[in-house]
Amino acid sequence: MPSDKDSDSEESVHPDQRKEHDCSEASDVGDVQSRHDCWSKKKPVDEFVLFAAEGFGLGRLRPAPGTWGSLWGMVIGYVFGLLNIGVAGRLVTAAVMFAVGVPLCGRAAELRGKKDPGSIVWDEMAAFPIVYVWVPLSGPQMWSGLVGGFLLFRLFDIWKPPVIRQCDRVTGGFGIMLDDAAAGLYATATLWLVFRCLVTT
Numbered sequence: 001m002p003s004d005k006d007s008d009s010e011e012s013v014h015p016d017q018r019k020e021h022d023c024s025e026a027s028d029v030g031d032v033q034s035r036h037d038c039w040s041k042k043k044p045v046d047e048f049v050l051f052a053a054e055g056f057g058l059g060r061l062r063p064a065p066g067t068w069g070s071l072w073g074m075v076i077g078y079v080f081g082l083l084n085i086g087v088a089g090r091l092v093t094a095a096v097m098f099a100v101g102v103p104l105c106g107r108a109a110e111l112r113g114k115k116d117p118g119s120i121v122w123d124e125m126a127a128f129p130i131v132y133v134w135v136p137l138s139g140p141q142m143w144s145g146l147v148g149g150f151l152l153f154r155l156f157d158i159w160k161p162p163v164i165r166q167c168d169r170v171t172g173g174f175g176i177m178l179d180d181a182a183a184g185l186y187a188t189a190t191l192w193l194v195f196r197c198l199v200t201t
Helices: 029-041 044-053 055-060 065-082 087-112 122-131 139-159 172-200
Strands: none
Touching: 044 055, 044 087, 055 065, 055 122, 065 087, 065 122, 065 139, 087 122, 087 172, 122 139, 122 172, 139 172
């Protein structure tokens, strides 16, 4: 069955890898002190890793953390249009965000003690330079491109058709990033076909 972070169906890692567990799991009143102790043991760099990987806070929103985190993608697209960043700049941005995301998401998943925690949304964010790689992000087509790309990406990320589904089975930080990059390729190809049909009709 296709799955997505928004469904909160997260696969746990092996118990031996859960030494650094999710401090938010200590949610009972009696666990307040243990939760405080847990967070106090985390290094500042780990706290930053979680903050960045979780979309600077958006990935911690519920319900549908993947959709909340994807809102950063529209911001990225808007900045592309505002600064008139072309295809080359968008490809470089995609490559950099992917390269950063592999260790970032891998470490954040270790800290959360899960294979691909729903709160980690850097992978969604990093997919949007791919989604918008050729899309006109200025002029009358800007908002149709921004919103259309957002909706198509979420569709493919949740649906997980072939290739995306296989990518989703890859483990580690690379696997976390890979399926969203594939969903971005699906979305940008679909957008291209839609815009192509609109222009030729």
